[in-house]
Amino acid sequence: MADVAKLAGVSSQTVSRVANGQSGVVESTREQVLAAMRELGYRPNSAARSLRYGRFNTIGVILFGLASTGNSRTVEAIATHAATEGYAITLIPVGVPTQDNVLGAFTRMGELAVDGVIVIIEIHLLDATTVALPPGVHVVVVDSDAGDRYPVVDTDQADGARQAVRHLLELGHHSVWHVAGPAGSYSADRRAVAWRTVLEEAGRPIPAILRGDWSAESGYRAALDLPDDCTAVFAGNDQMALGVLRALHERGRAVPSEVSVVGFDDLAEASSYLPPLTTVHQDFAEVGRRCVQSLLAQIRAEPAGPGTDLVPTHLVVRGSTAPPPA
Structure with missing residues (x-):
């Protein structure tokens, strides 16, 4: 100077x-x-300016990995909206979701110069007695249940699942089978509970739940166990729905004339599935925007507190659903 x-x-x-x-x-x-x-x-000198003003203009993001569609698209949205606010992001993936690894990620984040942290992990792995954030670091949790500990931004998982199951029942299907995500996943559990509740309220049989791991291959393996009298399937995400479509094709069951299939996410490729997939649309861009805005409100000391900010979902009807065969 x-x-x-x-x-x-x-x-x-x-x-x-x-x-x-x-x-x-x-x-x-x-x-x-x-x-x-x-x-x-x-x-x-950004480091000198940070020391002088007590701001680093950096947001930390801790997550279980970028392999899943939801995580990768949410991180992309967070980075995009953070940039419009003049912030960069520091990303720390947690390879294996154990308590020690989560604690290690928070420890590493505490050593870095960040103004706040967005956490995209299952919050039940955070033990308040062992995980301590450094003073002054603000937190927003994505797609999980933080109770009254932190602000949460989430897609309305339950309402999306309700829309999917009701759509199939309204088409005339007697019941709906569910290929769910992994046990212990917050979003998978919310979707499964909503699926069961809609069937119970309609007085319909509740089939045994089938589990996958969000991958197309797991959806394929699960669909091999579907009974021959199944006419409707709600898959926990679009990738598993793709596996379900493959399994049904190999079993000689036509979609949608014999079996209807609904997914969840509305991937960019969903409209190019064969047939085009009926699915629940998640607005990942809006989730990312609200995460950044919630965190910046804390950083700027604006009035805010714990609670869940739900981003609405809506059903996109395409060619993979139809009334059941006569």
Whole structure:
């Protein structure tokens, strides 16, 4: 900064004002300082500015990995919206979801310069007696149940599942089989509970639940166990629905004339499945935006508190559902 001031023939205070975009600098002087900055290759020291103002303009994100569609699209949305607010993100994936690994991720995040943390993991793995965030670090939890500990942003998992099952019942199907996500997953459990509740309220038989791991292969394996009298399947996500479609095809069961299939997520490829997949649309971009806004509200000391902010879902009807065979 002293070199810039000397070259531009101004004080270091004037250089500081220009570097920080402050007013009170004559335009000709500002241009003179900017020209000196360009000539010397000067850039403001972000670390020094962070120490001075107590802000790092960085958001930490802790998650179980980027393999799942929900995680990758949510992180993409968080990064995009953080950038529009002038923030970068620091990403720490947790390879195996154990308590020690989660604690290690929080420890690493506490050693980094972040203003807040967005947590995309199952919150039940956080033991309040062992996981302690450094003072002043704010938290938002995604797609989980944090009770009254942290603010939560989530897709309305239950309502999306209700829409899917009711759609199949309204088409005339006697009952609906469910290929669920892994046990212990918050989103999988919410969708499974809603599936069961809708069938109970309608007085319909409740088939044995089938489990997958969100992958197409697991959906395929689960669908091999579907009975021959099954006419409707609600898959916990679109990738498992793709596996269900493959299994039904190999078993000689036509979709949708013999069996209807509904997914969850509304992947970009869902409309290109054969047949095009009826599915529940999740607005991952809106989830990411609300996560960033909730965290920034805490950072800016705006009034806020624990609670769940639900992002609505809606059913997208395509060619994979139809009335059951006569």
